[in-house]
Amino acid sequence: MPDRDSVPAADLPPGTVRRVGDWAVGNRGPGPDGQDRHFAVSRRCRHQLADLSQGTVDADGCLVCPWHQSRYDVRTGEMVEGPRGFLGYHGPTPGYTQLVRLLGSVARLRVRRAARRGSDVILE
Numbered sequence: 733m734p735d736r737d738s739v740p741a742a743d744l745p746p747g748t749v750r751r752v753g754d755w756a757v758g759n760r761g762p763g764p765d766g767q768d769r770h771f772a773v774s775r776r777c778r779h780q781l782a783d784l785s786q787g788t789v790d791a792d793g794c795l796v797c798p799w800h801q802s803r804y805d806v807r808t809g810e811m812v813e814g815p816r817g818f819l820g821y822h823g824p825t826p827g828y829t830q831l832v833r834l835l836g837s838v839a840r841l842r843v844r845r846a847a848r849r850g851s852d853v854i855l856e
C-alpha cells in the first residue's frame with residue numbers, strides 16, 4: 733500500500749497529473765534516457781489558486797492550469813506564461829497576463845523531487 737507521499741506509477745502515465753496531498757504530481761514523459769520524468773509542485777496556481785492537480789501537461793512538458801491556462805516550468809516552479817482571463821472570463825488580457833506572469837516568475841510554485849521507486853512514484 734503506497735504511503736501518503738507516493739502514487740502508484742501505473743496511475744501516472746506520460747502527460748498526466750494527480751493529487752498527492754498538497755502536491756500536484758505529474759509525468760512529463762520519457763527523457764533522453766528513456767525514463768519517465770516525474771515532477772511534484774505545490775498544488776495551488778499563483779494566479780487564482782486553481783488546483784493544479786486538475787491541470788494538464790503540454791507538449792513542452794509544462795504544467796497548464798485548468799482555469800486560465802497559465803503555464804509552469806515544473807523544474808523550477810516558475811510561471812512561464814500568464815493567464816488568459818480571470819475569474820469567469822476566458823479570453824485575451826495582454827497587459828494583465830504579462831503582469832501576472834511577472835509575479836508568478838518571482839513567487840514560484842514550490843518544487844519537490846519525485847522519483848520512481850519500484851512500482852511507485854515517491855516524493856522525496
Ligand code: FES
Pocket residue numbers: 777778779780781782797798799800801802814815816818
Ligand atoms: S487560476 Fe490558474 S491561471 Fe487562473
